[in-house]
Amino acid sequence: MNSTLTIAKPATADADDIPTPQLLLQRARALLPALSQRAEQAARQRRVPEQTVEDLRRAGLFRVLQARRYGGYEMPPEVFYEIQMTLARACMSTAWIYGVIAVHNWQMALLDDRASQEVWARDPSALIASSYMPKGQVTRVDGGFRFSGRWGYSSGIDHCQWVLLGGLVPALREGEPPEYRTFLLPRRDIEVLDTWDTMGLRATGSHDVLVRDAFVPEHRTHRSADGFAGTSPGLAINSAPLYRLPFGQIFVRAVSSSAIGALQGALEVFRDFAGERVGDMGTRTAEQGSVQVAVAETAAAIDEMKLVLQRNFAQLMDAAERGVAMDIETRLHYRYQAASVVERCAQLVYRLFVSSGARGLFNDNPLVRHFLDIHAGRTHYANNPDLFARNYGGVLLGRANTDFFI
CATH class of the missing domain: 2.40.110.10 (Butyryl-CoA Dehydrogenase, subunit A, domain 2)
Incomplete structure (x- = not known):
C-alpha cells in the first residue's frame, strides 16, 4: 500500500539569497500598519485574510525554521519568536497562526525525508x-x-x-x-x-x-519518543543543531510567545490612550499612581519575559551544538517558564484594562482586542502553568517526571 510518488527535491537555498534576521524583522515591522487595519475585519470573518498570509509568505517569514534543503533559512529560534512577538503587537491572531504554522516547518525536518519531499518538492511554500x-x-x-x-x-x-x-x-x-x-x-x-x-x-x-x-x-x-530523545529519522539528513532541540521546547513557545507581543501592543495603545485621557471626575489618567505602577510593571515584565526566552534558547542551542543532552530538570524548568507566560500576560493586560476606566469598555478601544486575545490564548493546554508547576515541583522534590513533551 503506497500512496507516494517519486519526486525530485527542490534546490537547496543559496546562502546568498537568505535574508538576515534584521531584514526579516524589518519586514515584519513593516506589516504592522496593515495588520492593525485588517484586524477588525479578520475578527468578523473569523480568519486571517489571504492577503496577510501572502504578505507573510512574500516576506519569507514562514521559512525561518525550514530546512535549507527545502528553501528554508535554518535560523536560530530566537529569530522566529521575535518575528512572532512583533506581529502580535498589531494582531495576535496573525501572530498565533504564524507561530503554529511556521513551527511545523521545523518539525518536518524530523520526519523521514520522503515526507518533506511530498510536501515541498513541488511547492516549497506549502503550509x-x-x-x-x-x-x-x-x-x-x-x-x-x-x-x-x-x-x-x-x-x-x-x-x-x-x-x-x-x-x-x-x-x-x-x-x-x-x-x-x-x-x-x-x-x-x-x-x-x-x-x-x-x-x-x-x-x-x-x-x-x-x-x-x-x-x-x-x-x-x-514518534513523540523520537522527538524527546533526539532520535528522529530526519536527523540523518537535517544535521543542523537547530533540529536537535527538544520538540516540546520549540512547540510550546510557539503558542505562548505571541502573548508577549500582544501585551506590548496593549501597552502601546494604552500609553496613547492614558497619556491624553481626563476621566469623568476630572482626574488625568496619566497622573494616577496605580496606573503609573501598572505601566512600569508591564514594561519591565515584557522585557523580562523576552530575556528569559532568549536565555533559554541560547542555552538549548549551545547544548545542541555541543551534542550534549540538556538534563530533565532544566527542561522542566524551561517548560514551566513557557507555560507561565500567558497567565502572566493575562494578569498584566487586565491591569491595563481596568486602568482604562469605563471608557475602556467600548469595542473601539484597541486594548479590548488584545485583552480578549491574550485571555483566549491562556486556555490552550500548553499554557496552563499549574499542570507543569506540579510536575516540575514534584521532580524537584524527588518524584518521577510525568511529562515527556519537554
Whole structure:
C-alpha cells in the first residue's frame, strides 16, 4: 500500500539569497500598519485574510525554521519568536497562526525525508496546520496505518495544504502502553468543520478537522519518543543543531510567545490612550499612581519575559551544538517558564484594562482586542502553568517526571 510518488527535491537555498534576521524583522515591522487595519475585519470573518498570509509568505517569514534543503533559512529560534512577538503587537491572531504554522516547518525536518519531499518538492511554500490532540483512531496495516478521528483547534487550517494530527498507535505487545505519534495528511484526506466562533483569537480560524479512514504511510508519521530523545529519522539528513532541540521546547513557545507581543501592543495603545485621557471626575489618567505602577510593571515584565526566552534558547542551542543532552530538570524548568507566560500576560493586560476606566469598555478601544486575545490564548493546554508547576515541583522534590513533551 503506497500512496507516494517519486519526486525530485527542490534546490537547496543559496546562502546568498537568505535574508538576515534584521531584514526579516524589518519586514515584519513593516506589516504592522496593515495588520492593525485588517484586524477588525479578520475578527468578523473569523480568519486571517489571504492577503496577510501572502504578505507573510512574500516576506519569507514562514521559512525561518525550514530546512535549507527545502528553501528554508535554518535560523536560530530566537529569530522566529521575535518575528512572532512583533506581529502580535498589531494582531495576535496573525501572530498565533504564524507561530503554529511556521513551527511545523521545523518539525518536518524530523520526519523521514520522503515526507518533506511530498510536501515541498513541488511547492516549497506549502503550509502545514496541526492538532496534536491524541484523538486519532489508528490501525496498523501494510506500509503504514489506517487513520480516522476528529480534532479541534486547528489554527490557520484554511490556509494550509497539509495537516499534522495526533494519534495513539496500539502497542505491539500486550500490556505495553500505546505510542503517541503525529500523522501527516494532505488536504484531500481531511474535512474542515466550521466550528470556530469565540470571544478571542477569533481570526485564527481554529476549526475542527475530520478524517474518515485515510491511509498514512509509515514515513509520514513522527514518534513523540523520537522527538524527546533526539532520535528522529530526519536527523540523518537535517544535521543542523537547530533540529536537535527538544520538540516540546520549540512547540510550546510557539503558542505562548505571541502573548508577549500582544501585551506590548496593549501597552502601546494604552500609553496613547492614558497619556491624553481626563476621566469623568476630572482626574488625568496619566497622573494616577496605580496606573503609573501598572505601566512600569508591564514594561519591565515584557522585557523580562523576552530575556528569559532568549536565555533559554541560547542555552538549548549551545547544548545542541555541543551534542550534549540538556538534563530533565532544566527542561522542566524551561517548560514551566513557557507555560507561565500567558497567565502572566493575562494578569498584566487586565491591569491595563481596568486602568482604562469605563471608557475602556467600548469595542473601539484597541486594548479590548488584545485583552480578549491574550485571555483566549491562556486556555490552550500548553499554557496552563499549574499542570507543569506540579510536575516540575514534584521532580524537584524527588518524584518521577510525568511529562515527556519537554
